[in-house]
Amino acid sequence: MSQTLFTPLHKNGAEFSNRIVMAPMTRCRAIGNVPNDLMATYYAQRATAGLIITEGTSPSPNGLGYARIPGIFNQAQVEGWKKTTEAVHATGGKIFLQIMHTGRVSHSANMPEGSKIVAPSAISADGNMWTDSQGMQKTEMPEAMTTDEVKATVQEYIQAAKNAIEAGFDGVEIHAANGYLPNQFLNPNSNTRTDEYGGSTENRSRFVLEIAQGIVDAIGKEKTGIRFSPYNPFNAMGQFDETFETYDYLAQEMNKLGILYVHLLDGAARAAGKEGLELLAKIRETYHGILIVNAGYDKERAAHALDVEKADMVSFGSKFISNPDLPYRFEHNLELVTPDQNTFYTPDAVGYTDYGFSEN
Template structure:
């Protein structure tokens, strides 16, 4: 049986150079929430992935819950993201932007003046958030989004998706996973609304589907994907009885919208509960476009098994891409993977970001050290 991992793959209108996707990874290098040359260099180094999905990027000022994450809601953002997309395309890659509104996983110190922490219900998430001003602080209590505000929030995603195409992205991934705003609507622990956006499975899924539909209508369903994390417990998202029912319903409705892909996250390799095989099989059955699986795929054997069995159409890899800019080549040749430095995952500057060497010990980048943190 031929090896599928390194063969070209079709994703809607795009022909990807291989079946390996670089998963979205928050790296917190966007000073002032604006993409920069250092980020362009980081993505350039990793352009041999069949598809890059960027770090979570906020469609609005209110969604910038973390320190130094990028936005895409004004012309300065567009201009700076263009530098990223141009360099990735120049090196033969394809790139989607992940639109992520952090919702209640936020601290007001990380938001621009005049912005606020918003969520489906005014329930503070357990845990803490890093702020550059005062280091770790408890999450800010969010304000409950009023029903009449939801159309504006949806339109922020839609406008950001339009700007993404203007900035040269090949498409958009709507982030509805890992405890951020859209997945906060799905979970009854974070969504205790009593209007048409709370209560039943259909009501809790309503806003997610409105955003997915709005983005797909604006830029085309063939350029719109979505990330889901069934069984994920990140960001204070406990399990609930209708979990499988929720994701089966979402898969069915997303198929009707015609999204180009569903990207499923399984964080069991990092200690979270594993997504049951039957949950994935149900989603696979109800959503027949491209399915991307991510979580713990660090060997060609494991990737190949997922692709050959038909469980996945593409496989996404996250953390190994941080310390292995030439990850695809290493997988192909069997070169050992370099470990990442956990202390520099989210620090500003090139250290632990663009200075990881390739397998042959060569520097991956030629970025000038004049970047000022």
């Protein structure tokens, strides 16, 4: 039977009312790094998605590299997130928290006192980022983590996942994509460590796998998802020879763990040509859980991904910002509103909760 975006999904011990996922999107509106009422309203507006994945949320003061991103490491943040989970559940939605540690993609002006910028190795991301107090700045040189610090950071992730469950989330997504800390470990251009967390594919993957195993043990495999972006150069992730081998290995390990879903940004792999396409096919073959695909999908491409390419769900990013009732609009072939990029990452309500619903 052919699957559509509107076919409910029962797989891996979870149920979703449709296959439309709201992709994680940082919005920089958590003043003081604490989730607030505005965010609860925003996510509740989008609760007709089969699954919402929140904006990237830090498991540690060290992971707050961007201005005004939320955390999930103290009680005020847990209480703040409860407003969102309660509002989403009240409208019948499901919501996972994305755990994002910025690692070297960071500036100290954004971070709380006593925190520090850490990464697998002292290699700069060499990018630009916004700070509220100093305007645009260069990302700063990170400190290479000691082996003990790596292990302590794994524990921060596990605690963050437990906190997310306490805050009422249906599960968590480990952000291992787009050049943030776990991705910095996977890539030998940013990881030149000589301990058990660097070198071979197994060693570079160890940080990610210890986090995934620890979270599965703490909150359950049916509540744990992970995001990968093979070949994606975003945030200074240079290409490397062992990409296929690394993500093939990760897919095998995710399958062994029985993790609920793998959320794959597939655009860069598609652009990488034959090897990238082979990797995408291999991941689908190896990993038997829920495969969510993303980046640049519209309704037609999404239907093809579900029906022909054997994806289970498709996530949509920017379309969900400006179309809070995106599933309804898809179902009724309504026109989509284009988001105003000038209001991305700004602190107040404009361009966040003020996009209209279609007449229904």
